Amino acid sequence: MDDDANTAPDRDGGGVPGSGAWAGPGPAGSSAGSSAGSSSSSNAGAGADPLGEDLGAAALDAYSQVVTRVAAELAPSVASLHVRTRRGQGTGSAVVFTDDGFMLTSAHVVEGAARGAGTVSAEFADGTDCEVDVIGTDPLSDLAVLRARGHAPRPARLGDAARLRVGQLVVAVGNPLGLTGSVTAGVVSALGRSLPTRAGSAVRVVDEVIQTDAALNPGNSGGALVDAAGQVVGVNTAVAGIGLGLAVPINASTRRILATLMRDGRVRRAYLGVAGSRAPLPPRLAERFGRRHGVRLAEVVAGSPAGQAGLYADDLILSVAGTPIVTPGDLQRLMTEETIGQPVELTVWRRGALVDVVAVPRELVTA
16 A cells, blocks of 8 residues: 655744734834734734743644654664565555564565565665565564564564544654655544455454544654654554555554564464344343444355354444454454364354354465
């Protein structure tokens, strides 16, 4: 996916927005006598409130201090990637996250370069560069782990996107359009977005995706989305529109994926063979189970573990292995490597009755 965006040009009005500073022609106090006590617009001259000026300047300075501090801390740890494959060349970003040179990026940035099918090199903000090995990729989470062959800068600190709040300041550090060490700032404009991904015939949805208005452009993919404490809370991955960037969150799930990629080079997932959506429970079921929704199956793949176990379209899944199921994401999160080949009990609501079904998920094939 291309992280392409059109950004509006910066319009500088010649003064600090919100500062109350006079911006008209001639000396600042030249019209004070004739306009005193008239319209509010004329108070932008000599009648401006000095306290308001000081507060506006202080607020801007505090904002600047956060962004400059975060930029100084993170820029050395973010690399500009140059990827060469049989299909051509591309660029992206990556973040050093361990002392021994492991780096995280977006899987689509290094697509086609794994297993010796291409080459990847990294250039850092201090001008040093090195070749990079692709340790593992997981297209279904759009995450990849690389490792620098030479010396790598100090690692960035990973945070927890679960603690983010809408409106919170975030800073994007990356290499848009090949411009190494670029920084943009914005806010978390929404949380809990979904990002569809695909690997071969397998389709998955990345949950809890972060939406931000920090400007992203081609080359930002794989770069860091950082909170005010200087911790990486997301991996920039896509542009959903003008002023709408998306980042895969750094949370407990993604940390497990990164650890698995470092250890095994790939992520194994269980496959059940169903598709569905959130649906309301009948009132008496909602009262009994203490929740209002389950997952209504729209499709059960023939010959799949779900089909072989006797699940049917229109079944309403209430729980899997005793875990409440409210959204398709709840079901997806349970389809881990540990579930492969293990009997799993599903409780469903079917034609006015509760039915328990035992399925044995098999490994998801992504080829």
